[in-house]
Structures are given as C-alpha cells and as structure tokens.
Amino acid sequence: MSKAVKIRRGLNIALQGKADKVHANANEAKQYAIKPTDFHGLMPKLVGKEGHKLKAGSVLFYDKYNESIKYASPVSGEISEIRRGEKRKILEVIITPDGKDSFEKHDVADPNDLSREEILEKMLASGLWPFIKMRPVDIVANPTDTPKMIVVSAFDSHPLAPDYNFLLKDDQEAFQTGINALNKLTEGSVHLNIRGEKKQSSIFEQCENVQINLFGGVHPCGNVGVQIHHIDPINKGEVVWTVNPADVAVIGKFFMSGRFDTERVVALTGSKVNEPRYLKTKIGASIDSLVKDNIDAENVRIISGNVLTGDKTDDKGFVGYYHHQITVVPEGDHHKFFLTDGWLSLGFNRFSMSTSYPTMLNAPSKRWELDTNLNGEERAFVVSEQYEKVFPFDIYPVFLIKSILTNDIDGMEKLGIYEVAPEDFALCEFVCTSKINSQKIIRDGLDIIKEECL
Amino acid sequence: MKFLRNIFDNAHHKLESKEKIKKFWPLIDAFDTLMFTPKEVTKSGSHIRDAIDLKRTMMLVITAMVPCLLFGIYNAGYQSLRLTEAGWDAGVLDCFMAGLPKILLLIIVSYATGLGVEFIFAIRNQHSVAEGFLVSGMLIPLIMPIDVPLWMVVAATAFAVLIGKEVFGGTGMNILNVALTARAFLFFAYPTKMSGDKVWISDYELMKEKSLAVKENVANGTEIPEHLANVPELVDGMSGATAMGELASTFDATAAHSEAVTSMFASGGQFDFMNSFLGLIPGSVGETSALACLLGAGMLLATGIASWKVIGSFFVGGLFMTSVLFAIGGNPYFDLNPIHQLMLGGFMFGMVFMATDPVTACQTGTGKFIYGFLGGSLGILIRILNPAYPEGIMLAILIANVCAPLIDHMVIQSNIKRRLSRLKTA
Numbered sequence: 001m002s003k004a005v006k007i008r009r010g011l012n013i014a015l016q017g018k019a020d021k022v023h024a025n026a027n028e029a030k031q032y033a034i035k036p037t038d039f040h041g042l043m044p045k046l047v048g049k050e051g052h053k054l055k056a057g058s059v060l061f062y063d064k065y066n067e068s069i070k071y072a073s074p075v076s077g078e079i080s081e082i083r084r085g086e087k088r089k090i091l092e093v094i095i096t097p098d099g100k101d102s103f104e105k106h107d108v109a110d111p112n113d114l115s116r117e118e119i120l121e122k123m124l125a126s127g128l129w130p131f132i133k134m135r136p137v138d139i140v141a142n143p144t145d146t147p148k149m150i151v152v153s154a155f156d157s158h159p160l161a162p163d164y165n166f167l168l169k170d171d172q173e174a175f176q177t178g179i180n181a182l183n184k185l186t187e188g189s190v191h192l193n194i195r196g197e198k199k200q201s202s203i204f205e206q207c208e209n210v211q212i213n214l215f216g217g218v219h220p221c222g223n224v225g226v227q228i229h230h231i232d233p234i235n236k237g238e239v240v241w242t243v244n245p246a247d248v249a250v251i252g253k254f255f256m257s258g259r260f261d262t263e264r265v266v267a268l269t270g271s272k273v274n275e276p277r278y279l280k281t282k283i284g285a286s287i288d289s290l291v292k293d294n295i296d297a298e299n300v301r302i303i304s305g306n307v308l309t310g311d312k313t314d315d316k317g318f319v320g321y322y323h324h325q326i327t328v329v330p331e332g333d334h335h336k337f338f339l340t341d342g343w344l345s346l347g348f349n350r351f352s353m354s355t356s357y358p359t360m361l362n363a364p365s366k367r368w369e370l371d372t373n374l375n376g377e378e379r380a381f382v383v384s385e386q387y388e389k390v391f392p393f394d395i396y397p398v399f400l401i402k403s404i405l406t407n408d409i410d411g412m413e414k415l416g417i418y419e420v421a422p423e424d425f426a427l428c429e430f431v432c433t434s435k436i437n438s439q440k441i442i443r444d445g446l447d448i449i450k451e452e453c454l
Numbered sequence: 455m456k457f458l459r460n461i462f463d464n465a466h467h468k469l470e471s472k473e474k475i476k477k478f479w480p481l482i483d484a485f486d487t488l489m490f491t492p493k494e495v496t497k498s499g500s501h502i503r504d505a506i507d508l509k510r511t512m513m514l515v516i517t518a519m520v521p522c523l524l525f526g527i528y529n530a531g532y533q534s535l536r537l538t539e540a541g542w543d544a545g546v547l548d549c550f551m552a553g554l555p556k557i558l559l560l561i562i563v564s565y566a567t568g569l570g571v572e573f574i575f576a577i578r579n580q581h582s583v584a585e586g587f588l589v590s591g592m593l594i595p596l597i598m599p600i601d602v603p604l605w606m607v608v609a610a611t612a613f614a615v616l617i618g619k620e621v622f623g624g625t626g627m628n629i630l631n632v633a634l635t636a637r638a639f640l641f642f643a644y645p646t647k648m649s650g651d652k653v654w655i656s657d658y659e660l661m662k663e664k665s666l667a668v669k670e671n672v673a674n675g676t677e678i679p680e681h682l683a684n685v686p687e688l689v690d691g692m693s694g695a696t697a698m699g700e701l702a703s704t705f706d707a708t709a710a711h712s713e714a715v716t717s718m719f720a721s722g723g724q725f726d727f728m729n730s731f732l733g734l735i736p737g738s739v740g741e742t743s744a745l746a747c748l749l750g751a752g753m754l755l756a757t758g759i760a761s762w763k764v765i766g767s768f769f770v771g772g773l774f775m776t777s778v779l780f781a782i783g784g785n786p787y788f789d790l791n792p793i794h795q796l797m798l799g800g801f802m803f804g805m806v807f808m809a810t811d812p813v814t815a816c817q818t819g820t821g822k823f824i825y826g827f828l829g830g831s832l833g834i835l836i837r838i839l840n841p842a843y844p845e846g847i848m849l850a851i852l853i854a855n856v857c858a859p860l861i862d863h864m865v866i867q868s869n870i871k872r873r874l875s876r877l878k879t880a
Contacts, residue, residue: 013502015502233873233876235873235876235877236877301495301501303501307500307501307502308499308500308501308502309499309500310501311498312497312498312501327501329501329502331495332493332495333493333494333495334493335459335490335491335492335493336490336491337455337458337489337490338488338489338490338491338509340455342490342491343491343507343509343510343513344509344510344513347505350505351504351505352504352505352506353504353506354504354506354757354758355756355757355758356506356510356511356514356757356758356759357505357506357510359505370502370503371502372495372496372501372502373491373493373494373495373496373503374492374494374495374496374503375491375503375504375505375506375507376491376503376506376507376508376509377487377492377494377507377508377582379508379584379585379625379626380584380623380624380625380626380627381626382508382511382586382625382626382812382813383511383812384761384812384815384816384817385761385817385818385819385822388819394869394872394873395869396817396818396866396869398817399817399862399866414870414873414874415866415869415870416873422499426499426500427500429499429500429503430500430502430503430504431504431506432503432504433504433506433507433508433511434508434626435503435507437497437498437499438499439498439499439500440498440499
C-alpha cells in the first residue's frame with residue numbers, strides 16, 4: 001500500500017553553491033581509483049599486482065570472505081599503484097586508463113525473462129553487486145540473503161544534494177529495466193520513495209512494478225533509513241536492501257547493453273566552487289579532474305559526498321564509489337575571538353538550529369557559507385532532547401549511543417540499532433552542543449553487531 | 455585580538471617546552487578557549503557544525519539569572535534597611551548599594567572555591583575544564599541566605615563540586631544538581647544556622663543585639679559594646695523570618711499567633727500577594743522574586759535552553775498539590791491561596807533554574823513531564839505537611855533528580871516493548 005509521510009523532525013541546511021542544472025563534461029581523468037575503504041568492512045583480495053592490464057568492467061578485486069562479490073574496474077587500463085595504509089591495509093587501487101574503450105562483454109537479456117538466480121549470477125559476475133547495500137549494518141548486501149523489500153530513495157535531501165530527476169532524465173528505460181531486475185531479487189516489493197510536495201519528473205512517477213511512497217518535509221526525509229522506518233521497520237533477523245537511483249539505471253543499462261556502464265554524473269557543489277554544476281565522468285575519477293580551475297584553492301576542504309556524511313579528501317583523492325557529489329567548503333582552522341565571531345558574539349551571521357543564536361532573524365531564503373570549524377570543544381552529554389529534534393525515528397538516540405559506548409549488545413539490539421545507519425545520525429552530530437562524533441560511534445556499534453549477531 | 459592571541463600562543467608554547475609544568479595545560483586552555491573558539495576542525499562525518507557550544511549554553515543560563523541577581527542585591531539592602539528607623543526612606547539606589555558588597559562577596563567566594571576544585575581535578579585528570587560550574591557558581595550564591603558565614607559557603611561549594619560532581623566524572627555525569635547539593639549540605643550540616651530568622655536578613659543578628667544593648671543601656675546604664683557602634687537599631691517587633699518560617703510557626707501555636715501570621719499574608723501585610731510576586735520579602739538571595747524568575751524563564755525558553763516540559767509540568771504539579779491541600783484546608787498553611795503559595799519560598803526559582811538542569815533531569819520527553827510533576831507536587835507536599843522542612847522544594851528536586859534515571863528507564867522500556875510487539879503482530 002502506498003504511503004505518504006511528512007517528516008517534521010529534521011533540519012534543512014541551505015548552503016551556498018547549489019549546482020546549476022547544466023551538464024558539462026569533466027576533464028578526462030588521468031587516474032581512476034576504486035577504494036576498498038568505501039565498502040565498510042571489506043577485506044579485498046586483489047586479482048593482480050601493479051601493471052596488471054584490465055578492461056572496463058574487469059574484476060579488480062573481490063571480497064576475501066565472500067568470493068562471489070566482485071569489484072570491477074571503471075575503465076580499461078592498468079593498475080598503476082596500490083596505495084596502502086597502516087598494517088598494509090589497501091586504501092586505493094589506482095588505475096591509469098589506456099585511452100582504449102575496451103570492456104567486458106556480457107549477454108543482453110531482459111530481466112523479466114530471467115530467474116532470480118540468473119540475475120544474481122549476472123550481477124555478481126559483472127561487478128554490479130556492490131551497488132546493492134543492506135540494512136541493518138549498512139554494508140554491501142549479502143547475496144545469500146532474501147530481503148523483505150528493496151527500497152530506492154528517488155531523492156537526496158542532504159545539503160546541496162544532486163537532483164536525481166535531472167541526473168536520470170534521459171534514462172527512463174534503463175531505470176525501469178533496473179527496477180525489473182531488482183523486483184526479481186526480493187520476496188516483497190520494490191519501494192520507490194519520491195518527494196511528496198514537489199512535482200516529480202515523469203521518470204519516477206511513471207515507473208511500473210514498484211510501490212511508490214511519498215516522503216515530504218525536512219531532511220532527513222530522503223534518507224533511506226528514515227523511509228524504511230516509516231514504511232516497514234526492520235526487526236531483528238530481517239534484511240532490507242537499498243540502491244541509489246542512479247545505480248538502478250546502471251543496473252538497467254547492463255541488462256540492456258550487456259556492458260557495465262561506469263559513466264557517472266557528479267554534482268560539483270559548495271561555496272568554494274566557482275561554477276557549481278553537474279559533471280559527466282566515470283566512477284572513481286580523480287578529484288583533480290573535476291575541480292581543476294573551478295575552485296578557490298586556498299585552504300578549502302574537498303569532500304567526496306555531501307557535507308554531512310561525505311569523506312574528507314583532497315585534490316589527489318578520488319570520488320567515492322557511492323558518491324554522486326563533491327562539496328568544497330572553506331576550512332575553519334582559525335581561532336574565533338569570542339566577542340566578534342565566537343561563542344559570546346551576537347551571532348547574526350552564525351548558523352544554528354537552536355534559538356540561542358538569532359539565526360532565524362535572517363531571511364529564510366538566505367544561503368549560508370559554513371566552514372569546518374568544530375565551533376566548540378568536545379564535552380560529555382549535557383543537553384538533552386537535542387538529537388530527537390532532528391532524528392525522525394521512534395528510537396532514543398542518546399540512549400542508543402550510550403549503549404554502544406558501554407558495549408552493551410543486548411541494549412543496542414533493544415534500542416533499535418538494526419534500523420539505523422551512521423548517516424541517520426549526521427544531523428545529530430551537526431546540532432550536538434557537546435560536539436560528539438555520533439556517526440563514528442554508530443559505525444562502531446554496527447561493527448560489533450555485525451561481528452556478534454549477523 | 456592579535457595581541458591576545460600571541461599571549462596565549464606563547465603561553466602554550468612555554469608550557470609545552472617544559473616537562474615539569476606541562477601538566478598544567480588545563481589552566482591556559484581554560485582561559486584560551488574562553489577568549490577564542492579553538493581552531494580545531496572536523497575530521498569526518500559531519501564536516502560542518504552548528505554554532506552552538508556548551509560555553510554559550512551556560513552563558514545564556516547565567517544571563518537568565520541576571521534579573522534574579524539584580525533584584526536579589528536590591529532586596530538584600532531593602533530587607534535590612536526596612537527594619538531600621540533610618541532606613542525607612544531609603545531609595546532604590548541606597549538599597550542596591552547596601553546589598554551589593556555582601557552578595558558580591560558571596561559570588562566571589564563561590565566561584566573561587568568551585569573553580570579551584572575544578573582546576574585541581576582538570577590538572578589531576580588531564581582534561582580541559584568543563585563549563586558546568588559557570589552556572590553552579592552563580593546559582594550557589596543565589597540560593598544562600600544573605601548572612602550565611604562565608605566559610606560555610608566555601609565548605610558547601612567544595613563539598614558539592616567534589617561529592618556532587620567530580621566523583622561521578624565531572625560535568626554531565628552528576629546525578630544530583632550541584633547547587634542544590636551545596637544548599638542541602640548546609641541545611642543538614644548546620645541546621646541551626648540555616649533556619650529560623652537569623653540569616654535571612656543582612657546584619658539582622660547585629661541589629662537585634664544592638665537594640666537589646668540600647669535597652670540595657672537605658673535601663674541599667676551599661677555600655678554599648680564597641681563593635682555595635684555603627685550598627686543601626688532594630689525597630690521593635692520586626693521579624694527576620696521567611697514566609698515559610700512564619701507559616702511553619704503556626705503549627706501548635708496559639709490561635710492569636712495563627713491569626714497574626716494569616717494577616718501577614720492578607721492584602722497589605724508583609725507577605726501579601728504583590729510583595730510575594732515582586733519578591734520584597736526575606737529569603738535566599740535570588741529566589742524571592744517570582745517576577746525575576748519568570749523573566750529568566752522567558753529567556754531560557756526563548757533560547758531553547760530550558761525544557762518547557764519540565765517547567766510546565768513542575769508548575770502544574772505544584773498547582774495541583776496546593777489546590778488539593780487548599781481544598782482540605784484547616785490551618786494558615788493549607789488555607790493560603792494556591793497561586794500565592796507558589797510565589798513563596800524557592801518554588802519559582804527551583805522550577806526555572808534547578809529542575810531544568812538537563813544533566814540531572816530526565817532525558818526523555820515523556821520522562822520530563824513525569825519528573826517535573828513529581829518535583830513540583832512533592833515540593834509543596836514536603837513544605838506544607840512537614841513544618842521541619844519549610845524549604846521543601848530543594849529536597850523535592852533532589853528526590854526528583856534521584857528518580858530521574860528510574861523514570862527514564864520506564865520510558866525506555868515501554869519504547870523497547872513497542873519495538874518488540876511490532877515483530878509479534880507482523
């Protein structure tokens with residue numbers, strides 16, 4: 001049954017630097033990389049050393065503990081470098097393209113004619129599988145599970161997030177094919193959640209074989225975890241799969257053309273970008289190729305993803321596997337004098353959800369430029385019921401966090417850890433008076449749960 | 455600004471270069487972070503952060519206490535001058551100046567003691583100084599009787615910070631409100647000093663002594679002791695007791711006394727509704743004025759610092775209990791108008807500044823309603839039914855503090871049950 005939900009507890013942060021709806025081609029990247037660290041908990045097993053030649057779509061590495069899950073190269077070329085971190089952990093597998101457009105060829109097939117096993121097999125073999133993530137724990141899905149439903153959030157409500165209507169406006173058929181494929185994978189239905197109050201383009205509304213739900217209100221209404229909580233919450237032992245809408249189209253294209261199309265449109269956003277816009281590139285492209293000559297390079301933070309959940313990177317880094325957005329904001333590594341722009345200032349120009357700053361006296365249409373300063377020091381929890389204002393779950397967030405900090409597995413289960421992902425706590429982290437890094441804590445908790453209970 | 459910055463940078467640098475004094479970094483850090491928000495940036499996750507921090511939160515609470523403080527200073531002078539013949543025509547400024555020195559001293563002593571303990575612990579445990587005591591340090595003088603000996607304030611503050619807070623792990627970890635712990639410590643450690651009519655009015659003891667000495671002088675020609683030379687004389691029949699004290703004195707008293715006390719609360723009396731609301735009555739420094747407390751409440755609610763759930767349910771709880779007892783009636787205490795009752799003693803101050811302490815109150819929304827109601831109703835119950843403790847509010851909030859985790863536990867358990875039942879019905 002279709003649901004319409006309005007999210008009231010949350011916060012929209014209107015930042016400067018929204019991408020203009022202009023498609024541009026990014027510079028051809030000199031390097032691409034797949035980062036095993038993008039897939040949380042993955043232990044990668046490489047297929048070759050430096051110098052190993054690959055086609056686009058060839059297997060680059062696979063999961064040591066689940067060898068059927070393969071990760072593919074986005075371009076044809078050779079592995080030029082394997083960057084490692086502490087304890088020789090693989091951080092980035094860098095591929096230098098050879099300029100040829102050779103790719104792995106697979107059979108073309110209509111997913112409607114294929115069985116569940118055949119679709120699974122094809123997606124695993126082609127390297128498409130990592131697009132499918134699972135809840136609980138928010139990691140790459142386990143192909144041996146049968147999810148009770150598959151949920152696709154057709155919009156992203158994070159600050160400056162890309163507009164998937166715009167991204168996919170030419171890919172309606174591919175999107176539908178992708179949905180058809182997903183439909184075979186679940187015993188329940190595929191849910192497509194579209195923005196309630198805004199008029200959607202026909203691509204999502206006209207989609208068939210899906211359960212369409214409307215979600216409106218404030219961020220995090222676009223978070224898939226919030227949506228699942230309001231459609232059909234996850235209980236212990238249940239599994240739900242989630243896929244990004246752009247990746248659904250990639251899956252669809254694969255079945256239509258027999259090729260893993262690694263092209264990706266990335267929104268370049270943020271107040272430090274001169275011309276924010278959408279750039280066409282490929283998965284894992286170097287940041288450098290996207291931001292070159294388009295940012296104020298002085299002391300900025302480049303984030304792969306959005307400002308709330310993204311990963312810190314720099315111009316030598318690469319776009320994250322699940323990211324469709326690059327955000328560039330000023331770095332805040334300077335002292336703020338307490339009377340002029342610090343904690344005791346009048347603060348008309350400071351952004352705060354709380355009414356302790358006169359933020360609301362600014363025009364509602366104002367777009368803000370926020371830097372990366374912590375704006376305070378880390379403290380113990382003091383203020384109560386602050387997280388609840390931006391956390392639209394029937395869960396007590398601080399109590400959940402405390403159960404994780406005390407390593408109380410039973411408590412975590414009871415308090416609802418199966419329903420949340422780190423991104424659901426991003427706003428909590430943003431508004432926190434005590435500056436507690438709750439996303440990290442939740443991730444630690446999910447790691448414990450994965451280890452002990454799954 | 456740059457100049458200041460350099461001073462701090464140099465201080466940090468010097469501290470780090472010398473192994474022996476390295477551990478004193480919390481000292482410099484506390485003042486540095488007071489003047490400058492650190493340049494620390496986010497590492498992952500939310501890359502941008504809300505502008506609010508604990509320093510601003512605490513400072514807003516202190517700001518909200520300013521009306522109570524200013525009125526307290528005025529009232530301290532007013533109450534003292536009111537009892538002398540010379541003081542009857544004192545102006546606002548005279549009252550204010552008369553009250554200022556003693557209260558300033560109280561504040562200085564409270565902050566010096568509390569921050570001293572905080573700094574020692576910060577250095578001992580090598581963490582930065584948390585902001586919690588900024589508020590407690592101002593609350594403590596406001597809930598002290600004006601003539602409390604300063605050494606008692608030192609003892610109470612040190613006890614409260616040590617046993618009330620630091621043993622639990624510092625700001626954010628305590629289960630009892632720190633300022634109330636200080637007050638309760640005095641109340642139970644020095645009961646004779648903290649009740650009756652001795653300490654509520656500035657120099658009351660001295661003035662009483664003087665008036666007795668003058669009477670002796672007239673009757674027997676004895677010398678007036680030297681230390682009383684400059685002390686004004688107490689006007690006959692003027693009492694220094696608080697409203698609660700007067701009411702409590704009606705238990706087991708003669709009908710005439712009860713009547714006299716009742717008339718003090720009638721219109722025109724010392725404790726009539728207007729005086730009680732404005733706060734022109736004896737009592738602890740900052741808690742007499744309901745008006746000032748309401749101004750503070752407005753500020754705390756507008757800035758979202760205090761929980762309306764706690765304030766609202768606390769008031770409703772108090773009103774409920776006074777109404778029930780009013781309906782029963784039978785003695786001057788019960789027969790006092792419910793609203794009037796709530797204006798007296800520490801009810802308003804406790805409601806606005808003590809019960810709302812987010813650390814010791816309930817953490818859950820539903821819990822806050824129960825917690826506030828419990829505190830408000832229990833406070834009135836203790837105050838009225840147990841004349842040994844006319845200051846029931848303080849005890850009630852401490853009891854509510856102790857119950858808060860239990861209330862939260864019940865709320866959480868019902869949430870857990872709801873989650874489990876979801877699985878069964880599905």
